[in-house]
Amino acid sequence: MTSITNKNGAGRPLLEASKLTKIFGSLKACDGIDLSIGTGEIHALLGENGAGKSTLVKMLFGALQPTSGDIGWKGNPVTVSNPAMARSLGIGMVFQHFSLFDALTAAENIALSLDEKTDLNTIAARARQIGQTYGLPVDPDALVGDLSVGERQRIEIIRCLLQNPDLIILDEPTSVLTPQEADLLFVTLERLRSEGKSILYISHRLEEVRRLCDRATVLRHGKVVGQCDPRKETAGSLARLMVGSDIHVIERQPVVAASTGPNNLLEVNGLSQKPRGPFSVSLHDIRLSVQAGEIFGIAGVAGNGQGELFEAISGEVLQERPDIIRIRGKDAGLSGISARRKLGAAFVPEERLGHGAVPDMPLTDNLLLSRYSTDGKVFLAGGLLKLLQQSSLTLAAKRIIAQMDVRKSAENPDASALSGGNLQKFLIGRELDRNPSVMVVNQPTWGVDAGAAAHIRQALVDLARGGSAVIVISQDLDELFEISDRIAAMVHGRLSEAVPIEAMNMERVGLMMGGADTSNQPSAGAA
């Protein structure tokens, strides 16, 4: 155990990287990065998607080899040739996407990652003990498939702590947690810090960085653009450092109820559904209605049935009765996704590659994917032969690309060749181009950089204010607060009452995401 030198990381640094550079082809993912992490400090690594955070961390953890530059560890130069070596040095990492097997127990999952052979009972006992010490309660005998995302993260952290590391790297740890779960995590991290462990904390959530971290290093386009004490900064000044300019502020006019036509453009009336696979969530009596002009936000931690709800509304999965889903006043519960599109609905799923788009098909083909049924007159010719009209597809793709500012490297690249943010802009633009009256989007800005995310959010707000009904399912609470008019939360396949944004706050949405009933609060009630 290293002795505590200084809470703010002065003295000899634990890890010191100098001039770390990684070049992929012609792209400098990391360009001469200097980073020093002191003993017993929580060091934030800030930056947008594509700023080079992951590349830097992968080099520290040995998953990538730097093109040039040096890493010093406890004062000695080291070459971290692979993750196993990083672990033996004392560097542990908790990834954003967990690498756990659903069908194994927590203890079995931990055993798999240990380099030496240890018997399961010993592991379970040590896991329990570490869990108690650091406030990470987990049942080592529970099947991972049955655990919540927060509990799975605890297993990953325990797995990491079992190696007794001096430096723990956490990649976006709160992106999958409710605010309350995140608070528990912070207690654990502060405890680790008080024992002299160092933590490299990767995040783009500025508030929690300001609350938790001692120092911050900010990356932009692969370079260090600033080092600061986040507690002395504001969220705004940190954001400016990260993005390099002021972030576009979403403009929201108040909702004006439509005076004519059916007011509720989308209704879900008592949707229940059995789980469709071993790791799928069942849905219980979900009711919601969305008016013209409003954005209905659905909060919730991943894996609480959001994906299942999306597939039920989109018609990828049909309902038992026609009136369970009503689109623009017409029963649609037994209609497939094409028929629902023809009623005026549009859908953007969470997964871009392999659900919203076919990875190895060009953008024009991916445009046709969701538009052939509604825009057959433009994109198909030859009557029953249904010949593809490449020229009109190319024109429409160009229009969307210009409208949404999609950046691409080739004339008509494969979907997989676009970055996540640019592909998402294209997929949202593909639906907006139809001017749909109902739009359902699942995780609209997941993994999208701040500039593109603002663009997407503004487009959704504009669509709603133009008289459409929009549902946004998101794990990003800041996003929901920014654009929603009402917010409901999903937990264990149930949807809470919707609360108007004026009566909503972080604490309340956190309780709703945790399954607590908040409807007896004085300000409750749906609009």
Place this chain on the structure above:
Amino acid sequence: MRVELVKRPQHSALFSALSPFIALFLTLIAGAILFSILGKNPVSALYYYFVEPLTEVWSWHELLVKAAPLILIAVGLSVCFLSNNWNIGAEGQLIMGGIAGSILPVVFPDFQGWYVLPVMLLLGMAGGMAYATIPAFLKVRFNTNEILTSLMLVYVAQLFLDWIVRGPWRNPQGFNFPETVQFNDSAILPAIWADSGRAHWGFILAVVAALLVWFMLSRTLSGFEVKVLGRSARAGRFAGFSAGRLTFFAFLVSGALAGLAGIAEVSGAVGQLRTSISPGYGFTAIIVAFLGRLNPLGIVAAGLVLALSYLGGEAAQVSLGISEKSARIFQGIILFFVLASDTLIYYRIRFVTRHSDAAAKGA
């Protein structure tokens, strides 16, 4: 030591295009090694195998006779394979097509006229389609593995053909040979150039089928549906395409073309039904489909190449005294190299030795 396949970040477009040719070249080298082990001069052996059959006009005709069923079947299989439906039972669908198409000339030999041949071809396609419906239905309804069911149905079809030719359909005047009556003239698929050889209209049908399917795959919404569902079932569902319907479509198309190949072979090349009507065309067509990169136009070329391996096998038997089964070996080697080249375009091989593994553990 452990061998791992690691996905390449980018794949070379040049090598993707060259891959079938590299595979053929490697096949020739492997063949040369094989012949020298057998004690034959590899150069003259390869000459007899791959060049000599092309030096005579009649053997060009034979090439087209062999290529016709291979192309017909492989074109249908390309629709199956592109849509992720692994129909391995084209041989059985060919046999059932041959039997169904023979109903008219065998059971009703008195029907004669211009209409007989079209009806036979349609019945042949119907027979292949009906037989292909079985694995499609089992897959869609019960989620069975179509590779197993379609393959097992091949043996059922072979035994059914054996029984019907030895039993109810045996020629009463045939001295107890297991054969049906000879088809009458109006039931024979005519030769294309009757005075120079026996290449029949089956080859024309094959080229027409290849063009039609190529057009369907590259220009129409149906072809788009095949490619989308084959690459990503989930994106296909999001597009509103039905995977089950496409499974039926793919099996029906490939069954119809295999059945057409069967009746064309029986009516054009044999002239009667026998206990065996195909030297494994339905299986060799799988190689043709992959060598042609699942592109119907490429399949026409690949069909001619594989047809040559059949001719070469016969030639090698005569001039070198090697079993004609050596053709099967060549076909196997081609498939091996085609698949290997395609794999190595997308992946590279990494050897993990115990030594480097230990270093990796930081020990």
